[in-house]
Amino acid sequence: MDPIKNVTGRLAPLPINDIDTDQIIPARYLKVTDKNGLGAACFTDWRYNADGSPKAEFVLNQPQYQGARILVGGHNFGCGSSREHAPWALQGMGFGAIVSTYFADIFRNNALKNGLLPVMVDEETYQQLISLAQEDPATEVTINLETQSLTLPDGRAVEFPIDGFSKHCLLNGVDQLGYLLGLDDAASEYESDHPARVNTREMSV
Amino acid sequence: MSLNGHNPQTLFEKVWNAHLVQAGGKDMPAVLYIDLHLVHEVTSPQAFTVLRERGLKVRRPDRTLATMDHSTPTTPRGMDGIIPVTDAQAQYQLNFLTQNCQDFDIPLFSLGTENQGIVHVIGPEQGLTQPGMTIVCGDSHTSTHGAFGALAFGIGTSEVAHVLATQTLLQYKPKTMAVRVNGKLHPGVTAKDIILAIIAKIGVGGGTGYVFEYMGEGIRSLSMEGRMTICNMSIEGGARAGMVAPDDTTFDYIAGRPHAPHGADWDAAVAQWRTLPTDEGAVFDNEIVLNADDLTPMITYGTNPGMGMPITARVPDPDAAGDVSQKMALDKALTYMGLQPNEPLLGKKVDVVFIGSCTNSRIGDLREAARILRGRKVADNLRVMVVPGSQRVKAQAEAEGLDEVFKAAGAEWREAGCSMCIAMNGDQLQPGQYAVSTSNRNFEGRQGKGGRTFLASPLTAAATALHGVVTDPRTVVGEGVTA
Numbered sequence: 001m002d003p004i005k006n007v008t009g010r011l012a013p014l015p016i017n018d019i020d021t022d023q024i025i026p027a028r029y030l031k032v033t034d035k036n037g038l039g040a041a042c043f044t045d046w047r048y049n050a051d052g053s054p055k056a057e058f059v060l061n062q063p064q065y066q067g068a069r070i071l072v073g074g075h076n077f078g079c080g081s082s083r084e085h086a087p088w089a090l091q092g093m094g095f096g097a098i099v100s101t102y103f104a105d106i107f108r109n110n111a112l113k114n115g116l117l118p119v120m121v122d123e124e125t126y127q128q129l130i131s132l133a134q135e136d137p138a139t140e141v142t143i144n145l146e147t148q149s150l151t152l153p154d155g156r157a158v159e160f161p162i163d164g165f166s167k168h169c170l171l172n173g174v175d176q177l178g179y180l181l182g183l184d185d186a187a188s189e190y191e192s193d194h195p196a197r198v199n200t201r202e203m204s205v
Numbered sequence: 206m207s208l209n210g211h212n213p214q215t216l217f218e219k220v221w222n223a224h225l226v227q228a229g230g231k232d233m234p235a236v237l238y239i240d241l242h243l244v245h246e247v248t249s250p251q252a253f254t255v256l257r258e259r260g261l262k263v264r265r266p267d268r269t270l271a272t273m274d275h276s277t278p279t280t281p282r283g284m285d286g287i288i289p290v291t292d293a294q295a296q297y298q299l300n301f302l303t304q305n306c307q308d309f310d311i312p313l314f315s316l317g318t319e320n321q322g323i324v325h326v327i328g329p330e331q332g333l334t335q336p337g338m339t340i341v342c343g344d345s346h347t348s349t350h351g352a353f354g355a356l357a358f359g360i361g362t363s364e365v366a367h368v369l370a371t372q373t374l375l376q377y378k379p380k381t382m383a384v385r386v387n388g389k390l391h392p393g394v395t396a397k398d399i400i401l402a403i404i405a406k407i408g409v410g411g412g413t414g415y416v417f418e419y420m421g422e423g424i425r426s427l428s429m430e431g432r433m434t435i436c437n438m439s440i441e442g443g444a445r446a447g448m449v450a451p452d453d454t455t456f457d458y459i460a461g462r463p464h465a466p467h468g469a470d471w472d473a474a475v476a477q478w479r480t481l482p483t484d485e486g487a488v489f490d491n492e493i494v495l496n497a498d499d500l501t502p503m504i505t506y507g508t509n510p511g512m513g514m515p516i517t518a519r520v521p522d523p524d525a526a527g528d529v530s531q532k533m534a535l536d537k538a539l540t541y542m543g544l545q546p547n548e549p550l551l552g553k554k555v556d557v558v559f560i561g562s563c564t565n566s567r568i569g570d571l572r573e574a575a576r577i578l579r580g581r582k583v584a585d586n587l588r589v590m591v592v593p594g595s596q597r598v599k600a601q602a603e604a605e606g607l608d609e610v611f612k613a614a615g616a617e618w619r620e621a622g623c624s625m626c627i628a629m630n631g632d633q634l635q636p637g638q639y640a641v642s643t644s645n646r647n648f649e650g651r652q653g654k655g656g657r658t659f660l661a662s663p664l665t666a667a668a669t670a671l672h673g674v675v676t677d678p679r680t681v682v683g684e685g686v687t688a
């Protein structure tokens with residue numbers, strides 16, 4: 001994966017709590033076998049009418065939010081299904097970071113593994129970003145991964161948490177699978193100390 | 206310090222510690238060894254592609270098992286005994302799984318074969334799900350397997366690739382929450398009602414970062430199937446995993462299953478399993494308590510599983526909500542659901558009743574539904590689908606004549622799969638339709654674009670099927686339903 005240092009761009013406001021991954025990418029789009037092309041179906045049921053025409057009132061269809069790089073979503077963003085198709089779809093739509101007051105576990109993990117930054121901020125900052133996005137859609141903010149900070153147009157920098165390992169991997173483009181493969185000896189040692197109890201290829205009776 | 210000189214530990218800590226390939230810390234995830242990896246067609250294709258691109262093998266195909274469940278149709282078999290797949294993209298995805306399992310030597314329960322079924326139904330029924338194991342799957346309802354005292358949780362597709370290639374997973378240690386259910390359930394109240402009540406209490410994000418351990422008389426008195434129903438929906442409260450300490454109920458369930466140990470191995474396994482329950486004095490990070498005695502049948506009214514209430518209650522009024530964002534969420538949910546504030550759900554007309562999904566499609570669930578439907582007819586103009594969780598459940602139900610009970614009542618008896626729980630295989634609601642569903646998610650569009658879902662227990666679903674309107678199962682005469 002390519003290293004990621006910053007995400008700079010305009011904001012798109014989606015002030016809805018508990019946005020589940022079924023909304024981000026409905027199950028009927030999960031019959032794919034690769035990661036590409038899911039952006040077109042991102043938030044599809046909120047974005048389009050039954051006849052396929054865009055819903056003009058939906059925020060991500062409005063001209064001022066086209067090309068926004070940072071989605072600001074409500075509390076508990078990404079709850080529900082474990083589908084990694086959710087970050088793939090959000091990235092396919094052009095987002096490089098999601099800001100929320102809280103992320104569901106699996107979504108946060110999946111996002112970090114794909115270089116989509118989950119930026120958790122306090123309620124006040126969240127409200128401020130939503131207002132900013134609604135009132136002044138041309139505003140740009142910068143998210144700096146190294147300093148773990150989001151800088152508002154007024155110069156105020158807000159820190160956000162990220163676990164040290166994910167940060168290291170993202171900043172340096174470290175591949176986590178490669179890291180685990182490097183622990184092969186330790187895994188073999190574990191296996192010799194802990195014989196398998198089941199064998200999926202054989203019945204025990 | 207406990208008597209044996211060790212610090213008292215929770216069930217979770219015991220399982221966690223026994224699977225550390227490398228301990229973690231604050232900024233370094235632990236490396237956990239995974240005992241069993243379950244695979245299905247939807248979340249695995251891109252992971253196999255990663256393996257191919259990098260020239261990697263599956264490290265332990267003997268600890269891996271694949272099935273077809275999500276994108277599979279549940280329509281009747283053709284004359285040739287084969288379940289026809291009419292969706293070309295689904296067929297391609299299923300073929301890709303078959304190819305992947307061949308190329309990487311992974312056992313596969315393919316569509317329509319005797320062991321095929323929903324991934325969280327087949328693990329336990331094969332006896333592969335055992336106490337003390339670590340179990341993962343690219344599916345959030347992997348939490349189901351925690352009912353056996355396993356540490357089981359859903360992972361993303363990148364992690365599926367990690368586990369395929371290394372049999373290990375990077376994981377930060379979660380916190381623990383004791384979820385205590387005191388007392389006994391009243392007739393007509395089930396495991397599903399317990400978990401819907403828990404989620405209504407804590408909200409859909411209330412358990413994020415925790416592993417739940419369900420305990421107390423209200424849990425201990427449940428069958429394995431009831432415990433699985435509860436653990437299944439842990440994720441709907443935000444918890445990655447839920448666990449129940451293994452006991453004789455657990456061992457009785459496992460004994461004699463195809464992958465269960467036997468002979469001296471069985472005795473050794475049980476002796477080890479008996480060491481797993483949380484030690485006296487072990488400390489949890491958090492605790493919640495419910496009284497089973499207070500519970501009634503539950504139903505959801507909104508668009509996430511936390512929006513639930515006793516079936517006799519009224520839809521909440523957004524204007525009475527605690528804060529602005531709660532009011533907005535409730536407004537949005539009621540608009541989608543086409544419901545009015547303070548409206549009762551009892552008596553609400555529904556279009557479809559769905560009995561199935563990894564939450565409630567096991568033989569016990571089907572027996573409960575059949576108890577209500579036996580010798581009766583479902584309402585006119587109502588579609589009732591009964592979808593067994595696996596081919597084995599289907600065969601068992603047919604051996605008991607349950608299929609005849611459902612068919613005689615006017616319900617559809619289908620092939621095994623996820624079906625209308627996820628609506629990616631042709632089984633779906635039409636826009637605006639109402640369903641009472643025994644599945645686990647009532648998200649917008651989950652059961653079909655524009656469809657509206659009320660989550661409830663199999664008893665409530667079957668009672669609703671009789672009348673065509675949301676019905677309290679306690680008002681329907683049936684063995685064990687009415688007091």
Ligand code: SF4
Pocket residue numbers: 274275323324325344346562563564622623624626627644645
């Ligand atoms: S039945 Fe539903 S929740 Fe369960 S595994 Fe299938 S799609 Fe997921």
